[in-house]
Amino acid sequence: MYIDRQLQAIADPRRREILRLVRHTELSSGAIAAHFDVTRPAISQHLQLLQGARLVTVRKDGTRRLYLARPEGLAELRRELEEFWDDRLLRLKHAAEALEGLDGGDR
Amino acid sequence: MYIDRQLQAIADPRRREILRLVRHTELSSGAIAAHFDVTRPAISQHLQLLQGARLVTVRKDGTRRLYLARPEGLAELRRELEEFWDDRLLRLKHAAEALEGLDGGDR
DNA sequence: TCCTTACGAAAGCAATTGCTTACATTTACC
DNA sequence: GGTAAATGTAAGCAATTGCTTTCGTAAGGA
Secondary structure, three states, X not given: OOHHHHHHHHHOHHHHHHHHHOOOOOEEHHHHHOOXXXXXXXXXXXXXXXXXXXXXXXXXXXXXXXXXXXXXXXXXXXXXXXXXXXXXXXXXXXXXXXXXXXXXXXX | OOHHHHHHHHHOHHHHHHHHHOOOOOEEHHXXXXXXXXXXXXXXXXXXXXXXXXXXXXXXXXXXXXXXXXXXXXXXHXXXXXXXXXXXXXXXXXXXXXXXXXXXXXX
16 A cells, blocks of 8 residues: 555655665664765755655664665565566456455454 | 667556457457546547557557557567566677677667 | 548656765663 | 764755647548
């Protein structure tokens, strides 16, 4: 349900690069910012947006905040896009949701 | 090499919907606009952007212009994203490009 | 030829984006 | 407690975005 925010997040090359950086390694806000030629607050704002899109998680460690990509978020986005590539899946999904609707609810 | 524009294009829900509409059926600008609650020129602008991202093609037919999704463009975007999901591929690509660089050029 | 249909192009506008420079806050360390 | 380090927050600003209304233009039909 976050596909809009997630695609918006991914659409920016800087944010894609950030995601690559924290994909397998936890990095502090400052360490991430060091990779770019913009100021630290700018990166901080990108990180917030990525958080809002459920694409990264944060963990506090002393005075630092360590960021790490959130695999579930990436997987979710990937699934949504798979449906987009092959919209037969999308039709199927709509049909399935219609059926679910009959006994009332998501799970 | 259009990934930035393509992702930007995809990031807008309206443009995603347009792509779905013309995915398998050629539609006129007006017919597409009829599906939305914004004015026709607004859709025209979205269509232009989609064209710039190589995601749709146009064909003139009398006074109409018929739009159709461009599978190669979608495939290209999809490939780029596959690399993004699994960045082992990306590293490989970078390595390959570095090697290509040695004898000087793209192809 | 004149009118109508189907469009894109241009200009203007409010909202959003991505950045900057302050400033505030939290934690570690002496 | 006092200071330094790491970071988010706020406010401001130029550029971009997505839309609107208005106008121009090409093609078809009477």
